Amino acid sequence: MEDVSVRQPSPHAYVRTRVANACDSCKARKVKCDGKLPCSYCLRRQRPSTCRYSPQQRRRAPAPTPRTPSPSVHNGTHHQSESEARHSRSTNDPLAEEETEVPREARLLCDAQGKLIFIGDCAPLSFFQTVRQLVNTRVDPHVFAHQSENPPFRPPTQYSGNGEPSLHLATIPRAISTYHAVTSGLVDLFGHAHLVDEVASWAQQTHRLQDASSATFYLVLAIGYQSSEEDVASAYFEYARNIALTNLSGNINVPTIQTFILVTLYMLGSCQMNGAFLFFGIAVRAAYSIGIHRTEINSRFGHEIHRQRDRLWKSLRVLDLFLSTSMGRPPATSDVDCTVPYRASDDSGQETFDLLNASAQIFLITEGIVVEVYSRRKVSYQLTEGISRQLRDWSLRWLQRLKDVVAVSSAEDDPSKTTGACQVLCSYYYAVILVSRPFLMYELHKRLTESSVGISVSKSGLVSGKSKLADACIDAASFMVDILVGLTEKGYLNGHMPLIVSWLFASSLILGVGLLGSFGRILEKYARNAIMVLEHFAKSDAHAAQYSMIAKTLLNAALDYLEKKELQERIQRTESSSQLFGLVPRDSADVDHTPRPSSNTQTTPAGADRTLATKPTNSVSGFLGLGFGSPPFADADASFLGLSASLPQTPDLSVLDGRHDDHGFGDLNLFQLLDGDGHIDLGPYI
Secondary structure, rough: OOOOHOOOOOOOOOOOOOOOOOOOOHHHOOOOOOOOOOOOOHHHHHHHHOOOOOOOOOOOOOOOOOOOOOOOOOOHHHHHHHHHHHHHHHOOHHHOOOOOEEOOOOOOEEOOOOOOOOOOOOOOHHHHHHHHHHEEEOOOOOOOOHOOOOOOOOOOOOOOOOOOOOOOOHHHOOOOOOOHHHHOOOOOOOOOOOOHHHHHHHHHHOOOOOHHHHHHHHHHHHHHOOOOHHHHHHHHHHHHHHHHOOOOOOOOOOHHHHHHHHHHHHHHOOOOOOHHHHHHHHHHHHHOOOOOOHHHHHHHHHHHHHHHHHHHHHHHOOOOHHHHHHHHHOOOOOOOOOOOOOOOOOOOEEOOOOHHHHHHHHHHHHHHHHHHHHOOEEHHHHHHHHHHHHHHHHHHHHHHHHHHHOOOOOOOOOOHHHHHHHHHHHHHHHHHHHHHHHHHHHHHHHHHHHHHOOOOOOOOOOOOOHHHHHHHHHHHHHHHHHHEEEEHHHOOOOOOOHHHHHHHHHHEEEEEEHHHHHOOHHHHHHHHHHHHHHHOOOOOOHHHHHHHHHHHHHHHHHHHHHHHHHHHHHHHHHHHHHHHOOOOOOOHOOOOOOOOOOOOOOOOOOOOHHHOOOOOOOHHHHHOOOOOOOOOHHHHHHHHHHOOOOOOOOOHHHOOOOOHOOOOOOOOOOOOOHHOOOOOOHHOOO
């Protein structure tokens, strides 16, 4: 080792140079190192023996699309500009053809009481915030009114009775039937055939115990009355919840778990999402504490209880994954230590028809989509193919069977089976929407960018893989709406159904942005049908009322945008075609260029519902794609069309840009029947 005295730092100023490596002490303290051994910093601290150099590690090349901070509620414009920049970079990057970025959409939102709640990336509400930012920056910054942000807050009714609420024996069967209809396909907590008899027998008792079983029956009735007799339902719920919390102790059993699952379901129906999330956590921990997740433990209690405990765990799993996906939060349950099977086969080896199993299987696929796609911010074709293989396998086993149940439903059938099949189908379509939604947003950004710079959207040629996946997203939303419209018209969808309302809201947003991105004007029909179903649920659901308002606002914005876009395209075409035959008179170029309002044109306030506007439509303007609210084409003067002020007296064919020289242009035969020397054989027609 060199002498320390020889290596004293020079008092003269030195030129700053970059060293290849710094010692560990300088790295830890983030100070400049001169690269010597020992370095000057360690010498000044009189610790030359601690000066050590660790081998350098090669740094990975930065990703072509750098990670950006998660957007917040207040940085909509900044986030939009960053996403546009990432999109422009990805179009020139070969890696962009393999992977599509999944933007961070998680955020803190204010609820109806002004309190902040966390909503994750895969939640429909987060997707709405992204759509709102896109529409505000690309279409109209004033599209979404303030009242479309948060639903009006209605405080829950507090039960003020001194004793037990009275029971109505005559309406108990109807309430239990409604309970089965709204929970089928989501949870299965009781034996379907015996629940009416058990509740009726309990209701006829003069002295009912204040235990978890009584709380369970009160909650079943509360959910059954929730959409028809809200005051009665609220009284039952408040009384049952007080019993459940009073009896919550170390003595946990199956009714304890059932009680808090029912509390969760009721609070979801009354739009209390955070409360439902909280009480569901109690149910999950209670289930783990008595081994509900292990089928070998459940089998020790006999066949019937074994089956009930297994189905209780599957109900927990399905409800947990619905809460997790709809709110974008981590799930409370896991299959890491679970042995309960999600499939059952008959004696011939065929999978038996079970709505709860079908629902659990599709939600497990959805859980994988959330983890693989939305947690990693990237989705590739290879990953999408793996997920689509799972969805195809589920579809082969369940899709046709479930659609048959929905299609052949009649008044004599059990309505819970039909609504259960509908809820499972909606979950399947939403899983397809989740995995393909990033590709739809990629295509939407691309099309809106091309439209803003005057590039027409190509409707022919080879279709890219991303475009196919975007179409799949829109198709899934359309299929979901078709099923819900049919069942709504038949009168099956009654009561509070938070799963259907949440997935339908996401579908209405997909259809709205699909219409905005010129994926087809037929999407207007599906968007209106989605709004119709949301308004049906809005009779008793505050969230559905708010979602229908948002969907109508988005639909109107998309139609206004398409109307302006098509009018501009028609004007550009007219500017070139009118020079051929002098369609626009020359005198019109000399008059005042101030646009003259048409006498038969009516104005509509911004943001007004287009469905309520009754405007006469000129058949020519409709054919030209001008749409409602546009001036009739014949009333447009030259200045409005953007034509030159000096049209030639006799327009020459130079405006064709040489197209008349193309092969076949001058030889176009308009009289093919006269081709054989003028001979026309009329024999076959006589």
